[in-house]
Amino acid sequence: MSKQFLINGKFKNISPFDRAFQYGDGIFRTFVVENKKPRHWKYHYKKIVEDCLAIKIKPPKEKELLSDIHSLFKTNKKAVGKIIISRGISERGYKFNKDILHNRFLIKTKMPSYPKASFKSGVNLFVCKHKLNPSILSGVKHLNRLENIVARQEWTSDQYAEGILLDHDGHVIECISSNIFMRIGKIIYTPKISHVGIKGVTRGLVIRISDQLGFKVKEVTFNLNKLLEADEVFITNSLFGVMQVKKIKNRSWQHQESASLFNQLLENLNS
Template sequence: MYNLSKQFLINGTFQKISPFDRAFQYGDGIFRTFVVENKKVLHWKHHYKKIVEDCLALKITPPKEKDLLTDINTLFKSKKKSVGKFIISRGNSERGYKFSEDIVHNRFLIKTKMPIYPKEYFNLGVNLCVCKQKLNPSILSGVKHLNRLENIMARQEWKGDHYADGILLDQNGYVIECISSNIFMRIGNTIYTPKISQVGIKGVTRELIIKISMKLGFKIKETTFKLNKLLESDEVFITNSLFGVLQVKEIKNKLWQHQELASLFNQSLENFNT
């Protein structure tokens, strides 16, 4: 039988989740996903910063960094790359949206295998689907909260492996992000990424690429743009914490030749320590 006790921790130990946990009842919590290698989280300081910011946005008392690091050290024994995911829920409560002021958060750490991405993703680039599912404005824009139903519904729009991800637009047709990644485009020496002000997630790798772009001499602009602008750009790439950076080779029959910017960014991410 598959030993689940080696795959997750709840508040630092192996225990059962209560159906009264508000993450289970309402999606009342946040999460962050990251790479762990040799018990160390890649870009940990940036991930923990986002965990704290997202918890505070939901008025959840953030977990202490030392507790999260202890969890990682306890669960991740192998030196191989694995995927870690922290879920911080508001805690347990009875039925109803209201919760007591002294509620105590629960923390969950999940360990899964590192996905194996096809080599052609890095050598040639990836294809993106333009999703019919639209994103709605949210007061929790930028927060990686547990309510991701729009992303789930968008991911059902295609089968097979022709597309690596899907582009999500808002109700006005502006490009926001992809289902599981952030998106950038380059026009000349300027790199653009959607401004996450009313909807979307501010990923850790997105934040790092913005910093790296400036160090490499690019101008960087967080702004609004529609799909036609994206299709007219010189280069498009997507980012997340697992694969890093991937160049996009095709969107809606628009093709881009292979370029080296994604590879350059991936090399920079490996050496990024601040």
């Protein structure tokens, strides 16, 4: 059986004293590896560094992470890479020594198989009842994802690809595993990530390249009713890129071209 993970560049067991295991004390990022290379790597590494610094973990060196990826991903076959950076190992209790050394984990899994119809006609979104709570770590992809796990249990039907998450004021924040955008005319709106939510890499890239398609992007606060009035809605993450939404509750949208156009631009960023 081929190796599916590395810890600090080696194939070994995780210690139960690792703070990622004990407290979720760390951060993570997920990305596509194709032809042995991580897609949009410089943007993912930038986020890794930013998130580590946000919770005061010394970031790993880029060359260490790239070396791990090169060691684990031996074939050109497309796969998923997940990097976890934990604060390190400590005894029981929230306190840790100042000289604690972070641990880096690299996990390799199969690339999900997304139905062609999802890209051709769009996907349905479920509106979750669970409301997100404000966090001082807004924007940071830390390991404490219990709110997302609780929300994901709200539906079991395959008819929904994702679930929309709102805050306690009813504002649209994101989806469980992706960011969300809406288009009204030539302006694209996405929730402002200020008190809760994750700033995904693909979210940032869509904001960055929107002007190439003649769109202006605004990060704003809006509720579900405003979302349902949009001309177009799409979601983004690092595995599937951009995917159009075809239905939320009783509101349906016809096929649009924005998602495929954004995916073409994102693909070009790899070349």
